[in-house]
Amino acid sequence: MRTSARNRQKNVAVTLVRKIQSSSEAVFAAWTEPRLIAQWLAPGADSVTAVTADLRPGGQYRIDGLHGDGSAYSITGTYIEIIENKRVSITWTYDGPVSALRGATSLVIADLRRRSSDVTELTLSHEKLADREAAELYRINWSRCLEKLEPTSRLHLPIDQQEADNPSREFFTDEHRRLQDRNGTRKLADRLQALTVKHELNVVDAVFIARQNMFFLATTDADGQPSCSYKGGARGFVNIIDNKTLAFPDFDGNGMLISVGNISENGRVGLLFVDFEKQARLRVNGRAQIFTENDKLFSRYPGARSIVRIAIDAVFPNCPRYIHKMALVEESPFVPDGKHPVPRTDWKYLAAFSDVVSEDEAGVETDLDKALSRD
Incomplete structure (x- = not known):
């Protein structure tokens, strides 16, 4: 009876199925490239500090990290099976302060199924767990990790795109510099630019954007007349195509079409994302294009009149001091979902x-x- 009970415990498993809005190549890269693994394979406030991987059957890997309380842990194992863009199977041994997870060697299998060119169905199985307590902890932790997987997978780019030149336009204009000098802030501005301004998204930016259900869009017409518009949708409605490209739907509005009209005349745009609950914000500058047909994203956005794609020139966070803390009551019922009639x-x-x-x-x-x- 004791042997039978131990065997039943060893068969405890967790299985999660997710549809990832990324290609199978990108999701596979997120599971196999150390720089991407480090971005998503840590739940909640945990963080990965180092990843080493010998990507071949029989090869070893090691993930070092810190729990949210600062305590160190490691995960080690062996690659059992690697099928490009389809499957990764590894053994998994946790060594750290969480006693329920420590010691026993288990098995993690990630099966990838291509649903379309930019949708992958992931079936994640964590098998041979010690007991149900470990299984429940892993179910929670994997769910939190998978929230980061989709935006991380979109940071994967082919090598030729990774090596593309950054925009040559100077970030500060002559007038910016004149005002900085007059106010004695040029050195501060230079330091902020060096530390925060990037030409592409990192995983923190991607996760932040993927969590938002609104942003403010600044556009300018051909004569320089500016306009600022509120854009809202369901949480995650801004699509992270990759680390250099965003997209969002243009839904039915008031018929004035000022934003898309401006973009048609002058593609330069600015996006301001504000998280009022966390009191944080992020700015994205780029060049936008309007697509009214033959864009594969129409299938993701029922009711969209057009798709706006943005090539990112600059992305940077802003000081959060003056953001009022507010809580979301409900999302707008007017956002089309293809399932319910719009009020x-x-x-x-x-x-x-x-x-x-x-x-x-x-x-x-x-x-x-x-x-x-x-x-």
Whole structure:
């Protein structure tokens, strides 16, 4: 009976299935390239400090990291099976302060199934676990890690793209410099640029963007007239194509089409992401293009009129001091999801618009401020 109980414990396993919005090549790279492994294979506040990998059947790997409380741990093992873009199978031994995970050698299998050119179904199995306590801990930890896997996989680029030249435009203009000199902040500005301004996303940036459900978009028309627009969607609606490219959907709005019109005339844009709950923000400058047909992202965004793709020139965080702390009550029910009907838009039912909207939207309401939630 004791032997039978031990055998049953050794068969405890955890299986998670996720659809990753990245190619199987990119997801495979996130599982096999040390620089990418270090970005996602640590749950919550844990962090990876070093990764070594001999990527071949029988080869050894080692991951060193720190738990959120600063205590050190390591994970070691052997590559059992490697099938490019399809499977990674490894043994797994944890050595660290979490006693429930320590000592026993288990088996981790990542199966990748290509669903489309940019969607991969990942089936993650963690088998031969010591007991159900270990299984529950690993279920939680793997779930947290997989939240980082998708944005990390999008940081994978072919070598020729990785070596592409950075934009040559100077970050500061002559007028920026004049004002910095007048206020005595040139050295501070230079230090901030050196420490924070990048020409591509890192995994912290990618995870931050993937968590957001809104941002502010700055555009300029051909004559230099600026405009700032709020863009909202479901959490994660900004698509991280890779570490140099973002995309987002253009949904039905008020019909003025100022942002997309400006982009058609002048592709230079600025994006400001603000997380009011965490009091943090990130800025992205780049060059945008509008795609109204034949873009594969239309299948991801039901109801989108066009897809906006942005080639990143600069990305940098901002000082969070003046961000008010606010909590999200609910996401907008107007965001199309392809599953539920979109609610009516009150302002389109105003009598003043009855002759310029579709017949099913026309109405007789008269209070504009109320319809725009301004009363």
